[in-house]
Amino acid sequence: MRTRMIAGNWKMNNNAAVTGEFVKKLEAWLDSDEVGKKSAAAVKDKKIEIVIAPPFTSIGAAVAAKKGSLISLSAQNAYFEPKGAFTGEISLSMIEETGCKYVILGHSERRHIFGETDELLEKKLAATLATKLLPIFCVGELLEDRESGATNDVLTTQLKRVWKNLKGDVVGEKVVIAYEPVWAIGTGKTASNDDAQKACAFIRDLAASDFGRKTADALRILYGGSAKADNSAGILSQPDIDGLLIGGASVAPESFEKIISTAI
């Protein structure tokens, strides 16, 4: 059984003060609300995992506010070099030191706004797997790729190179893939349940052909792109979708809690 992940990628939202309040509210909900308590039990039973990815400068506030271990933390990016003259970058060991469990790599905004390439992401993924941090590795096609029927080719290119030197057991146990079609991110246009399932099944089959069925069965694959409480249950009901990476609808505790409720 793969543990479902409900992860909030806050992007450049929620300063330290807001983050502290968010964590307190979410923990209070997990402790006192009826559905919240069921969600807490599901986390303890390893049926679901709740993750938030605040901006770097808010991670400390999340750690300080957090009383229990029901919420896991993720960074949104990292650089692969261990230290040195890389102005503005944050190393993986610096992120480890904060208490984060995960780091998001290759988000479409990193690829398309900041020009991150498959070559760079191969280095970032390998460096992450040399630490205790677990990568949430994002892939996804542009609208023009989808319209020209190139979705599977894009996913293949984005994954083959970065995982070609990895061992199957490492991929299955440590890597989380987030399928985020770029045209669905922040646009309100969610992929249909069927399209999301097809892309995630394709990714799982790619893992099976490169590493074998055991790795493919263990690999967690999330969907991201305008996921919200109205559509989360349908997406999560798909057999190859193991969770959600949520942007806009994860920034406030109330809507994030509603999505968690649909995952338990």
Ligand code: 13P
């Ligand atoms: P939205 O949920 O705001 O579309 O963002 C998705 C995303 O990019 C999560 O990483």
